[in-house]
Amino acid sequence: MENFTSLILITTGCCAVTIDEKEWSPVSVFRFAKSNDLMKSLALLFLGALPLAAQPYLTFNNRPLGSEEAPLVIQSYLPDPGIDEAVFALHHKGLLAPAYSPKEGRDTDGKEKPGPGIPAGIAVSMGPQLAYVFDSVECRPMYAWQGGFLDFTPYWGDEKRGSRVSKDYVPRLVGSLYYKAEGEHPLSIDGKPVRKPEFIGYSLEKGVPRFEFKAGDHVVKSIIRPVKDSFSYEAEWTCEPSAKLAWKEGAFTALGEGKMKYTFTGKSIAEYHGYQIKVDLSKANAKAGDVLFNAYGCSGCHSTDGSKGYGPSLAGLADSMKELEGSSERVKADTAYLFESIKDPNAKVAKGYPPNYMPPFQLKDVEINSLVLYIQSIGKPE
């Protein structure tokens, strides 16, 4: 923090707060809180989020939160907080790919790296005490945390600017992670480990999801609920037709006949604070412009290598002569032109594009000036 005189925290939510590492200490809150209610209210205070029960819809509040009475169940791209490789037994691997030049239409130097993420998980929020992810591919809980849910800002965008973050849009965790799946599927039925489960779906029982999948000839169901103790949840597994159930995950074991119930208690593995980007905007600078260029999704439409895209390329744009729609005059893309084109994109429309094509992003002047400096730092296409 000491390097940043001005911190921009991109977050939405009705009362989003700037979260300093030092102020943010949900672990200590949970450790010392005796009362469940106190825990809830403190957690809400820290999160700056309202429980979803007060608002039935998923809103522009990018930090939605369910409750015990009205859990929130969302399928989305979800963060992978470093889950054991063996857990992804039924996923396939995304590989390093040669970088592609849209300008040349060919592979180019460099590699595109696959990033962490869970493609088909279902996230459940039951209030500040419990959030977890049930995966529809592996048919098991992947991880659990408390003290918040997810920050969808990079994926859903905020209300005014709208855009997702280019290439870095997986929603972020909020809270304390205390359970991560380990090894192959921990469930055995009559001594036979579950290896190729097939997801069926879930039923909402007073809003609480009970997940279902097929494992061989059995239908397995699983419901997970919060408990009073911190870093804990209660899981109930049933199977039809009835059979001996056993759960073995790391050092944790549980047994049952037709029905198996256990409480898992873990300890804090990591703390997550949602989505934030830190840029030094004490004065306009090209580095900040580079970060904002991706954070505001500009790169979705404007290439920096001269290739055609949805909007004009920015390569070699600075100080070039531009043709405009509805005018035979050519204008120089100087600092004032670039500033105006971001601030009021429809004041002058580049040749070949319709009016009102680029939205006004409602940025601060220092952000626009940083973007201008960034655009001016981009070279001409080779």
Add this chain to the structure above:
Amino acid sequence: MKTLLLLPLLATGVMADDFFDDCYKIEDIKLPPGAPPEVGAIDFAPDGTLFVVLRRGDVLRAKPESDPTAFKWELFATGFHNGCGVHAISSSKIRVTQMADMMQVEDTDKDGKGDRYTRFSSGWGLSGNYHETNTLTGDGKDGYFLSIGTASHNGPVFSHVLGDYSPEGRRGRNFSAVKWRGWILHCDAGGKLTPWASGFRMHNGIYRDPDGNLWAGDNQGDWKAVTPLYHIEKGNFYGHPSSLVWDSKWEGRDPLAFYRDNLEQYNKDRTKAAVEIPHMEINRSAGEPMELPRNGSFGPFAGQLLVPDNNGKRISRVMLEKVNGKFQGAVTHFIDDHGLRSGNHRLRFTADGKQFYTGQTVRGWGAPAEGLQRITWVGGVPADIETMKITPKGFVVNFTKEMPDELADRSAWAFSSFTLQPRWVYGSDPENQRPHQIKEIKKTGPKTIEVELEDFSAARIYRLDLKNVKYADGKKRTELQNNMFFYTANELPQ
């Protein structure tokens, strides 16, 4: 600055504002406060209940009201991952195509909220890319056709993906690193999938017409010269190579690299668009096609296809005909502005065929061009070209109304033509542009003109610019609703 903005509008033929209001009414349907109106999909249940699927996962339902601000919305279900297709089986049971699969939601205890979420179909992959959305249309037999969108190079793939991964499919601008991206699949009544057609980039909208013909658009971009409208037939390849990595005939080969350097073979192998829709002038990004009711309940142009523009305040009107056994035809605007928002990509007619709803979103892409609007035919008929059909030597054009003499004069007509070659670049400019002199023009009926053109040949797109003549219509003097038309002449009639 106003004048600067007006010029391109004039050039794209926005005319006759007053008369539009005598024909059509556009209303904003108010969604409940607090619900971000990013409409991924809409459908009517048989009892008339309207379902609206929103990008963040909520599904709303309401019975339409005559007052567009008075819908009594209920939250029926929530939690879908960017659901872009919905089939409302009843007022309490729907199916939604989301990113990873197709889910069914049913309200089993009849408390007004879905409580039973079951997977109806799955089998396509999901790489972690934001662009991989999917949508549906019915197959007429309790099954579906599904369009499975590709990924964009503006987004990553995950280290762990859903389904098989192809290194060859990962290459390129829009790519198909996981199964069936860039395909249309058939999904039978039991949810079983069969690959149907390949070669799509972002066919955000698919439609089966009452004759059983299947239609899909695409988005101008790599391997899509402009906005195409395709007539979909089983086994065909529609031009975007990346999807072919999932065709066993291409196993171990890189179709993208191959076609990049073998355009001649590419042109032999691909099925061309039935109608090419110039993206600047008419439609930047095709949404879901939808036929205007054949019984005339929505007024003129009965049976023609509408194609919403996902990136413009426009809905296009396509005049199809079969020539030598294949569909082709003309396109112009149906609505251009007049209070229509951008983001149009889902259309549904009400059961009485007197209104249609348009669902709008730019899907997390910047401008809030989001929401739901309703268009009602209010009884008027615009002065416009009703049909434009090809002849061996030119066109026969029918107008909706008797023509003023000025319009029958050759000076009111200008024809030109061009060709399009899709390739790896993002959109292709028109090539081989040339004007066509009018050899002969004849008024063969009060509403009909026949034109013979010089140098008339197939495999070109013909552009017609009509002079904006005045029509005498009752007490008013009205103008042509549209004066720009494009005819894709893949074939000349034999």
